[in-house]
Every structure is written in C-alpha cells, then in structure tokens.
Amino acid sequence: MKTRLITYLVLSILLVTSCEKGDGEEDYGLPLIYISQATTSGGLNNDYYVPSGGGSYTHNFKIDSINNKLEVILGVTRSGKVPNKAYEVEVYTRPDTTQTIINSGVIANAQLLPEKLYQIPANVMVDDASYSEAFSLTLDAIKLMDDIYTDKKLMLTVGLRNPTIYPLSEEYSNVVVIIDVNAIRADMK
Numbered sequence: 001m002k003t004r005l006i007t008y009l010v011l012s013i014l015l016v017t018s019c020e021k022g023d024g025e026e027d028y029g030l031p032l033i034y035i036s037q038a039t040t041s042g043g044l045n046n047d048y049y050v051p052s053g054g055g056s057y058t059h060n061f062k063i064d065s066i067n068n069k070l071e072v073i074l075g076v077t078r079s080g081k082v083p084n085k086a087y088e089v090e091v092y093t094r095p096d097t098t099q100t101i102i103n104s105g106v107i108a109n110a111q112l113l114p115e116k117l118y119q120i121p122a123n124v125m126v127d128d129a130s131y132s133e134a135f136s137l138t139l140d141a142i143k144l145m146d147d148i149y150t151d152k153k154l155m156l157t158v159g160l161r162n163p164t165i166y167p168l169s170e171e172y173s174n175v176v177v178i179i180d181v182n183a184i185r186a187d188m189k
Contacts, residue, residue: 031080033089033163034172036132037073046172048074050179051187063141063188070144070184071136072177074158076124078131078166086128088164091121091135094157094174101176102155113156113179117143120158137177141188144181154179 037048037060050072052060062071076089095112102110119138126133137158159174 031078031082031166032169033076033078033087033160033166034169035158035160035175036075036077037177038172038175046175048175048177050177051183059187061184062136065141068141070139070141070188072139072179073134074137074175074177075132075134076126076160078126079169084128084131085165086126087166088123088125089160089168090123090162092159092161093120094159097157097174098155098176101157107153107155107178109151110153110155110178111149113139113154113177116140117154118156139179145185145188149181152181154181 038046040048040052048060050061060073062073063069064071076091078087095115098112101107102112117140121135124133124135137156156177157174158177160168161173
C-alpha cells in the first residue's frame with residue numbers, strides 16, 4: 001500500500017509539472033535588428049544579388065509598369081524569440097563603402113548606383129504585432145534602360161542605424177545590393 005501511495009504521488013507530481021511551460025515556449029536568443037537580405041549568402045558576405053535566380057518564384061524584385069518603377073525587396077527583421085514590441089530604425093545608404101568594394105575589383109563591371117536612379121525610405125517602422133517589415137529600394141525603370149548601364153552591375157550598400165529599441169546586429173545591419181542590369185532588362189521585356 002505504501003509503495004502504491006508513493007507511486008501515485010510521484011506520478012501526480014510528474015503530471016502537474018509536465019503541464020508547465022515547455023522549453024520551446026521560453027524566450028531565447030538575442031533580439032538583434034538586421035537586414036534579412038544580408039544573410040542570403042549563408043554568412044559568406046553581405047551581398048544581395050538582384051535578380052537572385054531564374055523563374056518567377058525566385059525573383060527578389062517587383063516591376064511596377066504603371067509607374068515605371070523597379071522595387072528591390074528588402075526587409076528589417078528582429079532575431080530571437082522574445083515578446084514583440086514596436087520598433088523603428090533609420091535606413092541610409094553608404095556610397096563610400098560601396099565605392100571601396102567597387103575599387104577592389106571583386107565584382108566585374110561594377111558601378112555605384114547613381115543617386116538619381118533610386119529612392120529609399122528614411123525609416124522603417126515595425127509594429128508590435130510583428131518582428132519584421134519589408135521595404136523597397138525603388139529604382140526608376142526608364143532611367144535604368146539607358147545604354148550607359150548596359151552590362152553593368154549597379155551596386156549600393158544599404159544600412160540600418162539608430163533603432164528605437166533592440167540593438168543592431170553588427171554583422172548584418174548592412175547589405176550590398178548588386179543589380180545585374182542586363183538580367184533585369186530581360187525580365188522587364
């Protein structure tokens with residue numbers, strides 16, 4: 001009888017404790033803000049090629065033929081599994097960093113994306129119902145068709161700074177957008 005009572009108590013305790021929050025429900029990881037596309041190489045570099053591949057399901061841009069715009073899709077993301085809180089972060093360009101990469105000669109036919117060709121938002125706001133938000137590097141599709149950009153890889157480094165909460169990821173708060181003009185033109189036809 002004593003053995004049954006002990007067994008019953010042990011099983012009861014196990015049953016009650018097994019109903020508690022499991023490890024999979026706990027918060028984990030560091031909540032860092034980063035540009036999702038900076039991770040597409042799997043950590044080799046922060047390069048983001050546009051277009052990213054063949055076929056309609058692998059494109060990382062949208063063509064707005066009504067307004068003659070090409071939208072390169074980018075995004076701000078927060079890592080870690082923590083409760084969502086709204087946050088905002090500044091978006092800026094780094095032409096000096098881009099020019100250093102171009103001067104290294106690592107990418108053939110590279111040219112700095114001219115400022116007159118693009119627009120980018122100054123800030124991205126992520127609401128408290130989410131951990132990420134998409135934004136676009138928007139290019140003038142008409143100007144992109146100019147012959148001076150034929151065979152070029154137009155490049156621009158886009159960065160994040162001054163988040164309202166959460167720190168930035170040192171490694172992935174910048175992305176180097178590399179636009180293959182010829183491949184984009186082929187998709188625009």
